[in-house]
Amino acid sequence: MTAASNRWADLRPRMISAAVMAGVGAVEIWAGGWTFSVLVVALTGLMLWELGAMTRPDVAARDDRPRRRPQGRLSAALGVLGALCLALTLVSPQEYASFLLLVPALAFALTARRDRRLSTLWAAGVMVAGFGLMALRNDSGTPAIVWLVLVVVVSDIMGYFAGRILGGPKFWPAISPKKTWSGTVAGWLGAAVVGAVFWQMGYASAGLILLSALVSFAGQMGDIAESWIKRRTGVKDSSNMIPGHGGFLDRFDAMTGAVVAVMLLSLLMPLPLPVGG
Incomplete structure (x- = not known):
């Protein structure tokens, strides 16, 4: 297999998985209501389960074999806890929402983790992102x-193709060796175009163009x-549940960062978000 074919080897499974996820997501976004909330709650639980599995410590038994089952059950329990807490925000008074969103992060902080601080922050971010999607x-x-x-999908697609076609200097090689400056900037430009389209369609003001690039x-x-x-914990993918994409945490890491940014910015200023029925 040539270097050129190696470069695009993961494109087919990525496209198939992306098409399936896009179809499910489109139906749920259009439907809204409780079905959309159920999807977000389920995804949040799965992401926290993967995060727990990635950061679980290697606890050796007396015979020096890793005790996988107790740690696996704990990872699953963290995922269930996150899903339950997010679901409770839908039926609890608003003043309790912040506490419920922080409970899973507290659980990560109080259990043995291979990278406790980082996993605790990520757990909080996943919960805020899930809550933010439902609120939006x-x-x-x-x-x-x-x-x-x-914004997230176009940014990812533009970055993927620009990075592989144009190449060039790496954006942050110590952490993410595959990301290039060409792909990063292409992602910003693609997101800005998305914002411009929504502005031209009358869903938002021109400020959405800048907001799209920031998101x-x-x-x-x-x-x-x-x-x-993943680099600090020594794993390649958060799981193997999505062909071509790894796990749900791998696929929705950018969405998590984007939603958290929208939530934080909304606390500081009114945002020119698209509105409609």
Whole structure:
């Protein structure tokens, strides 16, 4: 197999998996309501389960063999805890939401982790992202979620192709060796185009163009942060559940960074988010 074919070897499984996920996501975004919330809660639980599995310590038994089962059950329990806490935010008074979102992060902080601080921060980010997706869908409607998904997806696609075609200097080689400056900047430009389209369609003001580029950057930082966890814990993928993409944490790391950025920015200033029914 040539170097050129190696470069594109993962494209077919990535495209097939992306098409399936896009189809499911499109249906749920359009439907909204409790079905969208169920999807977000389930994804959040799966991501926390993967995070727990990635960062679990190697606890040796007396015969020096790793005790995988107890740690595996703990990882699953962390995922269930996250999903349960996120689901409770839907039915609990608003003042309890912040506490519920921090409970899984506290669980990560209090259990043995291979990288406790980083995994605790990521657990909090995953919970905030899940809550943010549901809040955006409920408060701003379908256009806001479609815009956010398109910003992340277009940024990823532009970065993927620009990085492999143009190459060039690495963006942060110590943490994410595959990312290039050409791919990074292409992602910003692609996201800005998405914002411009929504502006021209009358869903938001021109400020969405800049916001889209900022959210693209936040998504890229989410991707890099997850790469940092994998590098520090010595794993290649968060799991093998999605062909061509690894695990759910691998696929939605950029979305996590993007939604967290939107949530934090919304606390500081009004955002020109797309609105509609």
